[in-house]
Amino acid sequence: MPPAAAGRDYVTSRESVEDPRLQQLVDGVVRLAAGDLDARIEPSEHRDDIDAVITGVNLLAEELGHIHSELEQRVAARTAMLRRTQVELEQMAKTDALTGLANRTLLTERIQEAILSCTDGGRAPAVLLLDLDSFKAVNDILGHSAGDAVLVEVAKRLRSAVRPQDTVARLGGDEFAILITAATEEEIIRIAHRASEYLQDSMCIGIETVWAMASIGVCVGKPGYRAEALMRDADIAMYQAKARGRNNVQLFHPEMLDAVQERSRITAELRTAVAGRELALLYQPVVELASGRVIGIEALLRWHHPVRGTIMPGSFIGIAEETGLIFELGRWVLHEGLAQMGRWNQTDPDLTDFCLHINLSAAELLRTDLLEDIRDTLARYDVDPRRLVLEITETVLMSRETGQEQVLSRLRELGVGLQIDDFGTGYSSISYLRSLPADTVKVDQSLIKDMGSDPRQQNFVSAILQLIFAAGLNATVEGIETAEQAAQLRAMGCLYGQGYYYGYPVPAAEIPYQLRQPARHL
Amino acid sequence: MLVDMATVASVSREARSIWSIPCGASRIALLGTSPVDRVLANFFLGVHIPPCPTRFFTSRSEALDWLNAVA
DSSP, X not given: OOOGGXXXXXXXXXXXXXXXXXXXXXXXXXXXXXXXXXXXXXXXXXXXXXXXXXXXXXXXXXXXXXXXXXXXXXXXXXXXXXXXXXXXXXXXXXXXXXXXXXXXXXXXXXXXXXXXXXXXXXXOOEEXXXXXXXXHHHHHHHOHHHHHHHHXXXXXXHHHHSOTXXXXXXXXXXXXXXXXXXXXXXXXXXXXXHHHHHTTSOEEETXXXXXXXXXXXXXXXXXXXXXXXXXXXXXXXXXXXXXXXXXXXXXXXXXXXXXXXXXXXXXXXXXXXHHTTOEEEEEEEEEETTTOOEEEEEEEEEEEETTTEEEOGGGTHHHHHHHTTHHHHHHHHHHHHHHHHHHHHHHOTTOOSOEEEEEEOHHHHTOTTHHHHHHHHHHHTTOOGGGEEEEEXXXXXXXXOHXXXXXXXXXXXXXXXXXXXXXXXXXXXXXXXXXXXXSEEEEOGGGTTTTTTOHHHHHHHHHHHHHHHHTTOEEEEOOOOSHHHHHHHHHTTOOEEESTTTOOOBOGGGHHHHHHSOOOOO | OEEEOTTOOOOOHHHHHHTTSOOSOSOEXXXXXXXXXXXXXXXXXXXXXXXXXXXXXXXHHHHHHXXXXXX
């Protein structure tokens, strides 16, 4: 603003020099600079240099406005794209790539959310754990792409068995999980059984028909139940389902936890049992039915627990096999049995006419040092290999693999006898009987249990004995408890037998006496 | 094609963009007299690439000479 009192001449001359358009230009540029990119200046009719500047500024402002809005659009598009990508990545990190189901991470998140939301008075969530029963076989026999197809189909069926608000997850391998939220125990069990049901139908994988059934463990949550506990207990219930024959649903009970803890305890104690001399062998005679002569003795393992008394093998062999302790146990039995033979050779050198029978488990056949161990131990106690008979169960011999095959034939080359144990309890094919690498077959006691009262059972046993003879093998029948059974078996042509009728399992000291007396006569 | 710019006050971006579309002319002469015309013409030429040779003239006869030089 020019000073007011400067004089008329000054004011007039300044007015005649200054073009009002210059002020408009300044205003316009200021507005543009302030960010108003829509600001424009009005050019006059003169079309002179000042108008040229005004026109230029307008055009530049328009350009600037366009560039600005283009830039904003592009930034918005990029941000949206990045956001979508981020969502996709999160999705991928929480999803199983093969089946599209939730993965363990997402499942755990959802379980925790469900637990939190139930504290405001809702129902606690339930977790189901599902393990496919024979998936390994599918993979091994049909290949991995068939295995994948099975998993995808299982995922589909499980999804259709649950409600929209439930989550189905794949935890890896052939393990699946289902989270059921806000449902009654009844509804939860219903969903679990539905899932099991949907898996009963076969599935077509290429040209093959495949079954993929599952062992299912259910844990219904309660207030205060944490996510890890839910998963752990569902897992325990699932193992129960497996133990109870697979393809079933088990609901978790606190007693199951006790069973798990019991197993851990037994395992720990079993380890010390071997070292702590808590194991012992009892011996039961095997007789020739006609003469009553004792031709063999079977070594039977007992565990003399310092607190719980005598424990039978049935209670701990299974756990030993699962934990690998079976190797130590097997080694101990072999050494102790042969050592005892050595002792008998010393104390009763005249008793040379009997064999020692020792049970061998499937796992032990896989021991790389088995052959050496047997050979060395026989040598150490100076026992003729032909006086050792190894009893191996039917199912093991049926499914033997090449490695095991070699071990068995090398054992026979040594002179060691092989006996098929528990015959009649497995699902064996008849034709294999002739090709088994064994000398004798021990018929399981379950086959003669009802022989006395049921004539058809008698015929059945007779036929089995004929079958065994026809295959060029000898038969020993186990579990003979009465004179009647003994007579019937003799009449059928059975040569050998074992059972309480002929003697109970007894300590080593009593054996020489048993060997000298003929067992009961008929 | 001779474009007389005498009455053009401003040309919007959209209008300018139409000049980039191929057209039948082999040459375009922009004829202007004032500084405003010069500014406008250069915005034409600078922001969008015309499909054929385009020049700014202040003399009508020079413009016509240049256009006819093609033929």
